[in-house]
Amino acid sequence: MCTALGLVWPAPTAAQSEQPPHSMMHVVQAGETIFSIASRYGTTVDAITHANGIPDPRNIYTGQQLLIPSSLGPVDAWAAHIVRPGETFSAIASQYGVDVSRLALSNQLINPHLLYAGQVLHLPDPLDTSGALHAVQPGETLLGLAVHYGVPFQELVELNHDSTLVAPGQWVLIPGAQPAWMPLPFTDIDLSPVPVQQGEAMLVTVRTSQPVELTGSLFDRPLTFFEEGGAYRGVAGAHTFTEPGLYEMTLTATNGNGEPVSLNVGVVVVAEHNGYERIDVPPSRSNLLDPQLVAAENATIETVRNTLTAERGWHGPFQQPVDAAISSYFGTRRSYDGGPYTSYHSGLDFRIGQGAAVRAPADGTVVLAEPLAVRGNAIVVDHGWGVLTGYWHLSAFEVAVGQTVQQGQIIGRVGNTGLSTGAHLHWEVYAGGVSVNPLQWLAASYPWSTLDAGTAP
DSSP states (O other), X not given: OEEETTEEEOOHHHHHHTOOSSXXXXXXXXXXXXXXXXXXXXXXHHHHHHHHTOSOTTXXXXXXXXXXXXXXXXXXXXXXXXXOTTOOHHHHHHHHTOOHHHHHHHTTXXXXXXXXXXXXXXXXXXXXXXXXXXXXXXXXXXXXXXXXXXXXXXXXXXXXXXXXXXXXXXXXXXXXXXXXXXXXXXXXXXXXXXXXXXXXXXXXXXXXXXXXXXXXXXXXXXXXXXXXXXXXXXXXXXXXXXXXXXXXXEEEEEOTTSOEEEEEEEEEEEOOXXXXXXXXXXXXXXXXXXXXXXXXXXXXXXXHHTOOOSSOOOOSSOXXXXXXXXXXXXXXXXXXXXXXXXXEOOSEEEEOOTTOEEEOSSSEEEEXXXXXXXXXXXXXXXXXXXXXXXXXXXXXXXXXXXXXXXXXXXXXXXXXXXSOSSSXXXXXXXXXTEEEOTHHHHOTTOTTTTGGXXXXX
């Protein structure tokens, strides 16, 4: 028996050798008990605890996958595999002779390469291509599913043990359908890049079977979606201080009747590798380190960096705002005047002389152009979909608030204003209100560079 963080996982050998002939997987919801789950599926508490190797029936947790032995199981041949430390997804698929894509879809995995020891994988019969499983959602009926999938109602009844009644959470076999794990109206979800690195932006693309109002949240921040090209798309940023690990993204689609359907997707954050640098502030500017002054200015930036506009001004990779070498990279941990390394560099610094032209990296609208104490003369441009760029320490402004700018247009001049030790440009990129690595937006092969070519997922 393997135990971690208070969670008990069944031993692999017991779970596989005692696999019941009829079974399905159930994901534990908040407030559920083994007794309530057993009642739903027409089985017993003892049967569930025995099938899952649970010594104490009180020891279940929200999100846990339980193997349910039940006469209501729609597919006889599906079994379970408990992931062992070091196992890979492709090796497991090969072991059971199951296609990798089918195995991933059957287990609700957007990124099948991210497994954890103790994870339960639902194994479809490699020889059975007769259909796919559908997890019944609140309000769904067998007749409604038959209409949606274009399947004769009587055939659907016969394949599912001659029962016309279905309950939320129950698996239904849909003949002729491709494997799919998402509840209707969700039909496809794509995350790019996966996994996401600390300090990176992620594009979330969602497709549905009907028009919906789509909302979401990730990293304890709201995730706003914009409809384009028959899909809903949103941009989220993983803060550079986000701890590496597994995070839950929640998506809720509400149809025209006001009926919401929610879906949780795991998002993995991996570590970025940062350097360290010490900044010695000139005595004449040391007053700019005052915490109250910094907090007040951050509040000013906060009001603009969370701007959300539906019109997308970025198309393809960004253009570098100045033609110069990088002198300080994003994410570098910083110490000021010998203090602790408790802050980080939230953008890119370019080493370039006073007065050099600063150009817009993409189309957008100026939402801030004013002198600030710490950032000096500052400009912020809104590029749409929650993506904004900032330019600090300028010597002059070439644009005003509300002005529309085009990619390559001069918006300001390099300077040495604010908390700066010499003439340079600090360039910052915000995604969903979070500072992210600008280099990600300059790459020709950046994750969403095909968005305008019509080939994005």
